[in-house]
Amino acid sequence: MLFSHRNVVIALAVLVTLFLFFRPSKLKEISPLQYLRALGKESPEILNSTLGFQQIFVISLPERSDRRDAMTLAAVLSKIDVTWIDGVAGKDVLDKVVPGDAYDKSISKGNKGSWRAHMNVLQRVVKSNMTSALILEDDADWDIRVKSQLQVFAQAARPFTQPTPKKPHKPIADLLTYDTQMPPELSFAQIPSDLVPKLTPYGDDWDVLWLGHCGTELPKNSVLPPATPEGTGSTTPSDPSQRPPQLRISIPGDPTVPEARHLKAHPFALNDALGELYPPHTRIVHASSATTCTQAYAVSQRGARKLLWQFGLQTLTAGWDLMLRDWCDGLYAAPAEGKGRKRPICVTVSPPLFSHHFGKGAASDITAPGGGFVNKEKEMTPYVRLSVRLNMGRLVAGAGLEDLVDQFPDEKRV
């Protein structure tokens, strides 16, 4: 019989093989999200009100009612549920509570307050044994399509965050760090399909997902000797096994990524190198390296414990984002901690998914990226096309996706 059960199974297998074989070329025509849906790998948990994390915290001073109003609306309009964590004023941080090594250093009051607020969130995550939490600063902005962006990100992060099911049970990023000039790179469509996490949709083996920043670098060749510190003040651990892995996951054809000329961390910044390295509308997921600003980062339970130990009890030497940068870069890797110790797993994304919102005529804030850029005329949010903040009036009025304003429309081609 021609249409026997067996024949149908064989025909299906051939179809699936053909489909898998032609994946990379197909991806040029469909968006990464359509691709995920076609394969049924879209992690539907990420569509929930906490974006697939156990909880979302927003750090905000109670007296900044203006920021709380704006964040409340931005969250609700994005179908997201947030929990406040009160910001801490520097003057309220007693000398005796800061880690010992901070005494000799002149840590600013602002940095002390910010440090304490972030430690308070980590403490809460640890105390409640949360599997994961997303931590936002109260001026963070995002694209109204953030849920689908995170579905794509979660898949792209797995080569870093999810050990292979077969031996050697390590993330692919660790297996692909080899000794060449060219860093290893996988396209979104080449990610093996057997990386299926149990604990969180973002993977089971990670510490930090740095989703909102004001600058990051693609990790440098991990076999070269450590670079001398320049500019950022960051250095490289001398032990190569402690440096961030070099793998890049490229997500081509992402319609939520602006063209290269719009890729910059603030209005006065130079354009990101990413725009020159990749075709337009490419997003790259990679290990965190020299990342700064903490507009948005997620921690796993393990990551929260490690960070609370390191920075609640041991170290307070700089602004929180700079300490987190160095921690992710592997600089706190003390060999004395023994064999079991592992380099932190911090994954980031360029361009970022969350970004600092530069409000209209906002009070100058010296800690803002760009040195407190204030523009009374023009509000903006770097990197974010369908910004929730900039479309808030329309969203409140019930506008649909097609009625929203794109901050960075593509150049018209003639």
Ligand SMILES: *[C@@H]1O[C@H](CO)[C@@H](O)[C@H](O)[C@H]1NC(C)=O
């Ligand atoms: C959203 O999904 C995550 C991951 O499955 C889960 O931990 C979290 O509790 C969910 N949030 C809500 C509000 O159900």
Ligand SMILES: *[C@@H]1O[C@H](CO)[C@@H](O)[C@H](O)[C@H]1NC(C)=O
């Ligand atoms: C914390 O949660 C993990 C699972 O996520 C569980 O195995 C562990 O027993 C919990 N610890 C406590 C103290 O409840």
